[in-house]
Amino acid sequence: MNFHILHDAHSGEMSYLLADLEAREAVLVDPHGRDLPVLQALLNERKLRLRWVLRTHHHDANGGERALLARLGAPLVQGDGAADTQCAAHGDVLCFGQEPLRVLATPGHTLGCLSFAWRDRVFCGGLLAVDACPHQPYPAAPEALWDSVTQGVFLLPLETLLFAGHERRARAVSTVLEQRLWHPLFAGLSRDDFLARAAALHPTTPCAA
Template identity: 70%
Template sequence: MLFRILHDERRSELSYLLADVEAREAVVVDPHGPDLPVLQALLAERGLRLRWVLRTHHHDGLQPLEFSSLCRLDAPVVQGEPRPGAHTGSHGELLPFGNEFLQVLATPGHTPDCLSFVWRDRVFCGGLLSVDACPHQPQPAQPETLWDSVTQRIFTLPDETLLFAGHERQARAVSTVHEQRRWHPFFAATSRDTYLARVIALQDNASGAQTPRALNA
């Protein structure tokens, strides 16, 4: 197996390439337009066919050319929001590549149609746990739904499950369920009402109030 992390330091964004080298099939998670030359070079170097382009979330309203750029990778684009030309991922769906597969988890909240993707002991969860770290959306679109996605879909996974972020914070790309369940400043050891109050505080930047900063994952 091949696993690569692509880090755009300027934008603090992370993308991931997984490949079954023997079967010569690959998937990419959360690629962005500027990533395409590097991705295409990696695929060509190994003689890999791209099977899926997976998007945990997107901000196409702010980046209207992004989707069409990803379509140039000549693989189905999987995302939560229905759109002509995209494959709408459904909860529990299996996405095969080579002799491997990823499972789709519906984890809305950061955006209304967020997905996460499970591969072996790893979950690619995009901006799900970032809360205030996304440069395009500094607060969740649906705070109540986000609480349910995190506490019921992610924090119920085994402690050792690895969580891979879409936005890096403090040069970190990966954490574990155990770490986030115990120490996440928005979700750990708190009530739903307290969490919602903290998210509401994010909306009042002018007040200068200090709010917790999310761990990277």
């Protein structure tokens, strides 16, 4: 197996390459169109066939980013059923080589947010980096976000590794146990407490995406 992290130092955004080296198949999680040359070089270097392009969330309302990612030549999977994408539902299994990857519906940061579970880790995009997304530093649906986290991700095994789409305080990976104990917007708070804090993050005018 091969696991590779791409980090944009300017925005803090994270992308991930997972590959079954024996089958020569790979998936990309949250890739960005600006990184196409690097992504293609990684695939070519390992002689990998890209099986899926997976997006936990997105902010490209005009579809420009989708058009760039389409050049990778693999189905684009995201949660909102936009044109030229493949919609995935909670519990769906996407395979690359002999490796299954399970789709988790985790709305909240945006309405169509997905997370992707693979082996002992979950790629959860902006789910827990609540105010760290450079395009939308507040949840679109706070009530759904609370449920996705407390009734979904926090019920996974405590040792599950959580990989974010955006670094937060120089960290990109944590565990379910850490987040349950110390997350500043979830740990030890009631639902009403969380909703009050989430409301304080929301700007008075819409944030450009």
